[in-house]
Amino acid sequence: MARLYLLAVALNVSVLVLILAAAFGVQLILGEPPCPLCVVQRVALMLCALGPLYMLLQARDGALTCRAIAIGSGMSILSALVGAVVSTRQVLLHILPGDKGFGSPLFGLHLYTWCLIAFISQIAASGLMLIAATWLKEQPVSWRITNITAPGFVVIVVANLMSVVAEAGLHWDLPPDPIAYLLFK
Amino acid sequence: MVYALFMILVLLTLGAMWRKHPLQLPLFLLTVAWVLVHVVRDMTTPLTLSF
Numbered sequence: 053m054a055r056l057y058l059l060a061v062a063l064n065v066s067v068l069v070l071i072l073a074a075a076f077g078v079q080l081i082l083g084e085p086p087c088p089l090c091v092v093q094r095v096a097l098m099l100c101a102l103g104p105l106y107m108l109l110q111a112r113d114g115a116l117t118c119r120a121i122a123i124g125s126g127m128s129i130l131s132a133l134v135g136a137v138v139s140t141r142q143v144l145l146h147i148l149p150g151d152k153g154f155g156s157p158l159f160g161l162h163l164y165t166w167c168l169i170a171f172i173s174q175i176a177a178s179g180l181m182l183i184a185a186t187w188l189k190e191q192p193v194s195w196r197i198t199n200i201t202a203p204g205f206v207v208i209v210v211a212n213l214m215s216v217v218a219e220a221g222l223h224w225d226l227p228p229d230p231i232a233y234l235l236f237k
Numbered sequence: 238m239v240y241a242l243f244m245i246l247v248l249l250t251l252g253a254m255w256r257k258h259p260l261q262l263p264l265f266l267l268t269v270a271w272v273l274v275h276v277v278r279d280m281t282t283p284l285t286l287s288f
Contacts, residue, residue: 088240088279089279091240092240092243092272092275092276095240095243095244095247095272096272098244098247099247099265099268099269099272102247102250102251102254102265105251105254106254106261109254109255109257110257123262127265130269131269134269134272134273134276137273137276138276141276141280202251202255205251206248206251209244209247209248209251210248212244213241213244213245213248216240216241216244217238217241220238220240220241222238223238224238224239225239226240
């Protein structure tokens with residue numbers, strides 16, 4: 053059961069990393085630098101991933117405990133709530149009839165709408181993880197799945213970090229409607 | 238630069254979590270609180286952040 057639980061936790065991190073990678077791919081392929089709210093949503097996605105990563109890292113050299121699950125799920129829920137606030141704000145900014153929204157849609161929905169769905173799903177997933185802890189036996193798990201998930205997370209965070217530095221240049225904030233990378237201007 | 242600082246804080250939190258440092262949760266909470274303050278400031282002032 054502990055192994056299955058860890059697999060679910062690793063899957064949670066992987067899905068969040070994939071969402072971040074997809075957003076980064078849209079940015080590079082379509083040539084659309086992210087707006088300030090989009091970047092905040094990416095940061096919230098990264099913070100969401102820290103929750104399951106906390107569980108994996110705590111279980112690395114011992115048993116996966118209910119305490120680690122509670123803290124990790126709490127971290128994810130808090131972050132997802134912040135992210136949902138940001139996504140909802142951006143959805144509401146473009147809710148008027150005739151507004152085409154910001155950026156290109158993906159499968160019919162804009163990225164901030166997908167983000168809102170992702171944050172709500174993360175809250176639901178964390179709730180399920182908390183409930184599933186009932187059936188968990190706190191036994192040592194010799195399974196270093198963290199060694200696969202954590203580096204992937206670091207790579208996507210560093211890529212976003214470099215991208216946002218290129219986009220903002222030496223400015224404290226991003227322009228509201230970015231169209232170029234200010235560092236290279 | 239503020240967004241880069243958020244991401245650096247995320248990486249620092251991950252580093253602290255990796256080493257099981259006592260600052261792991263304070264760092265996480267600091268980052269979440271700062272992001273929240275940033276967003277609330279944007280929501281209570283004329284449109285600056287978004288589009």
